[in-house]
Amino acid sequence: MKIAFYGSSLLSSYWNGAATYYRGLLKALARLGYDITFYEPDVYDRQKNRDIEAPDWCAVVVYKATPHAMMQVAARAAEADIVVKASGVGFADDALLRAVLDHARADALTVFWDVDAPATLGQLRDEPDHPLHRALQEIDLVLTYGGGDPVVWAYRAMGAAECVPIYNALDPETHHPVGKDMRFACDLAFLGNRLPDREARVEAFFLDPALRSADQRFLLGGSGWGDKQMPANVGWLGHVGTRDHNALNVTAKAVLNISRDSMAANGFSPATRVFEAAGAGACLITDAWLGVDLFLKPGEEILVARDGEDVAEIMQSLSAERAKAIGTSALRRVLGEHTYTTRAVLADAIFRRHFERPTVEAAE
Structure with a gap:
C-alpha cells in the first residue's frame, strides 16, 4: 500500500522534535511493505540543517x-x-489539511496524525471555529504519539471516528550505546529547544537544581537559549545534532527529560528523548507525569522527580554505579517492549482493519 505522509520534516530535526518519531516509525512501516512518500516544506532553515539525506x-x-x-x-x-x-507541519497547516482531504481518493484511508495532541486539543477547545473541527467529521482515523485514554476520549468527544495512540519508541539502529565523548562530560544533561510552554519547567527542573548543586556540572543542549541567564555551572551547547545524541546520553552521568506544559498536565506522553536516552543505556531522570510506569519502572529503570528540589536531591545521592545500573535496566526494557518495530505492527493492524471493514460489511 502507498502512504502519502505530510509532516514537518523527515530529513531535519532542527526545530523539529518529531523527526525521531517519523524516522523510526516510517522505517519500520516500510519494512512491513509500505511504499511511503514524505512531503515536507522548506521552512525554519531545516534544509540547511539536515541530519540525514533521503x-x-x-x-x-x-x-x-x-x-x-x-x-x-x-x-x-x-x-x-x-x-x-x-500536526505541526509548519506552513499553512489548515490549508494543507483541507487540500489533502479534498484530493484523497474516496477509497483511501485518511489519517490525522497528531504529534502534540494535548496542545492540539487545547486549541480546539479554545477555538470552536477551528478548521480541524470540520475536518474531524471527514477523517477516518486520528493517531497520536501519546496521550493515553484522556486524549482518546477527548478526540472522540470532538467527533473523531477513531483515535489510537501510537507511542514514541526506540529505533535501536539509530539510538544505542557508544563510546563516551568528553565534550559532553557532566553530571546532568538536558536537550530541548527553548519553547514558551517549556521554559518555566526548564527553569524549575534544570536551572534551579543547578543553583543548588554548585559542585556539579550541568549541560544544556538546544536552540534558543543563547540570551538566557544561567548559573555558572551550566554550559550551553547550542543545537546538538542527532548524530551526537548517543554520545551525549552515554557520557553524562544522568540525562533529564522535561515535558512541555500540556503533555505534563495530560500524562501518558513520553517524549522521544525518553527512548533515545534509554536506548543508549543512559540513566534518565524525568519530571513526574501520569503513566510513566507504563513505559519504564520508577526507581529501577527511570528516576522520577516531582520538582527541582527532587532533581537536586537525586543528583546529590546518585552514584556512577547506580546510574549505570538504571541505564542498563532501561535499555533492556525498551529493547524488549518499546521499539518502533512493535509500534509499526500496531499501526499496520489498524490500517488493515480499516481496509477490511467494507468487505466484512458487504458479506453480512
Whole structure:
C-alpha cells in the first residue's frame, strides 16, 4: 500500500522534535511493505540543517513554502491508499489539511496524525471555529504519539471516528550505546529547544537544581537559549545534532527529560528523548507525569522527580554505579517492549482493519 505522509520534516530535526518519531516509525512501516512518500516544506532553515539525506526506505519531497507548491504536493494525495496529514507541519497547516482531504481518493484511508495532541486539543477547545473541527467529521482515523485514554476520549468527544495512540519508541539502529565523548562530560544533561510552554519547567527542573548543586556540572543542549541567564555551572551547547545524541546520553552521568506544559498536565506522553536516552543505556531522570510506569519502572529503570528540589536531591545521592545500573535496566526494557518495530505492527493492524471493514460489511 502507498502512504502519502505530510509532516514537518523527515530529513531535519532542527526545530523539529518529531523527526525521531517519523524516522523510526516510517522505517519500520516500510519494512512491513509500505511504499511511503514524505512531503515536507522548506521552512525554519531545516534544509540547511539536515541530519540525514533521503533514506532508501522512503521517498522525500521537499517543497517551497508557497501556496502554489503546497497545492501541488497536496494533489499527489490522490496517488495514495493512505493519506496522512500530521500536526505541526509548519506552513499553512489548515490549508494543507483541507487540500489533502479534498484530493484523497474516496477509497483511501485518511489519517490525522497528531504529534502534540494535548496542545492540539487545547486549541480546539479554545477555538470552536477551528478548521480541524470540520475536518474531524471527514477523517477516518486520528493517531497520536501519546496521550493515553484522556486524549482518546477527548478526540472522540470532538467527533473523531477513531483515535489510537501510537507511542514514541526506540529505533535501536539509530539510538544505542557508544563510546563516551568528553565534550559532553557532566553530571546532568538536558536537550530541548527553548519553547514558551517549556521554559518555566526548564527553569524549575534544570536551572534551579543547578543553583543548588554548585559542585556539579550541568549541560544544556538546544536552540534558543543563547540570551538566557544561567548559573555558572551550566554550559550551553547550542543545537546538538542527532548524530551526537548517543554520545551525549552515554557520557553524562544522568540525562533529564522535561515535558512541555500540556503533555505534563495530560500524562501518558513520553517524549522521544525518553527512548533515545534509554536506548543508549543512559540513566534518565524525568519530571513526574501520569503513566510513566507504563513505559519504564520508577526507581529501577527511570528516576522520577516531582520538582527541582527532587532533581537536586537525586543528583546529590546518585552514584556512577547506580546510574549505570538504571541505564542498563532501561535499555533492556525498551529493547524488549518499546521499539518502533512493535509500534509499526500496531499501526499496520489498524490500517488493515480499516481496509477490511467494507468487505466484512458487504458479506453480512
